[in-house]
Amino acid sequence: MKSAESNAALDRSAASDLWRNTLFQIPSVFGRLVYISSLRNPNNGCYEHHGLGLIFGEGEANKALKKSHKQLFAEWLTFNLEQQKSDLERYFSGLKDERKALLQTWVKLAPFRSMIPSSARRVERSLFVSDLNVLLALLKNASDAAAPDQVA
Numbered sequence: 001m002k003s004a005e006s007n008a009a010l011d012r013s014a015a016s017d018l019w020r021n022t023l024f025q026i027p028s029v030f031g032r033l034v035y036i037s038s039l040r041n042p043n044n045g046c047y048e049h050h051g052l053g054l055i056f057g058e059g060e061a062n063k064a065l066k067k068s069h070k071q072l073f074a075e076w077l078t079f080n081l082e083q084q085k086s087d088l089e090r091y092f093s094g095l096k097d098e099r100k101a102l103l104q105t106w107v108k109l110a111p112f113r114s115m116i117p118s119s120a121r122r123v124e125r126s127l128f129v130s131d132l133n134v135l136l137a138l139l140k141n142a143s144d145a146a147a148p149d150q151v152a
Contacts, residue, residue, distance in 0.1 A: 014056040014064035018049070023068065028090040029076050036069045037115040045118055069117045077127060085135050092139075103140045107133075 026032045039047045047065030048058075056064070079087065092102060106112070112132045116125050 014052050014060045015068060017055070018052060018064055018068055023072075027094070028087045029072060029079070030084075030087050030091040031094065033069075033072045033076055033115050034091065036065060036072060037117075039065055040069070042114070066117070066119075070119055073115070073117050073120060073124070073128070077124060077131075081131065081134065084131055085138065088135055089139070100143050103136060103143055107136050107140060 023032050023036070026035055036047075039049050041048055047062045047069070049061050049065060052061035052064065076084065076087075092099065095102060110129075110132075113129065116128055120128070
């Protein structure tokens with residue numbers, strides 16, 4: 001009988017490949033959520049990943065990406081606000097954009113709304129959006145407080 005370890009080592013599924021070779025390389029859960037949601041075609045809702053599609057077929061790749069998106073979204077929602085803030089800051093710290101402009105843009109355009117899986121329930125969608133709005137307000141206030149006063 002095979003052990004669980006050998007089964008895990010032999011797991012060659014699209015989802016396993018995705019997590020092993022891509023998602024685990026991204027240091028924040030929010031960053032993983034950004035990445036995976038970017039693979040969803042906004043016109044048809046299907047997930048597209050060239051490498052996974054070539055190796056496992058488009059259907060299996062779509063299924064693995066959709067499942068992983070749902071898992072990441074659920075994981076993010078289990079975090080309390082302090083954990084979310086820390087993870088979001090980790091994600092933002094890896095971006096090259098100036099923090100103040102980044103926060104202003106995110107508050108104004110709310111790009112995080114596109115990170116919600118299509119299967120998310122209304123309550124999950126509301127929680128995600130409200131948490132992000134609170135976090136962005138906290139980060140923006142902290143950023144504004146840290147900026148030197150400007151004299152007119």
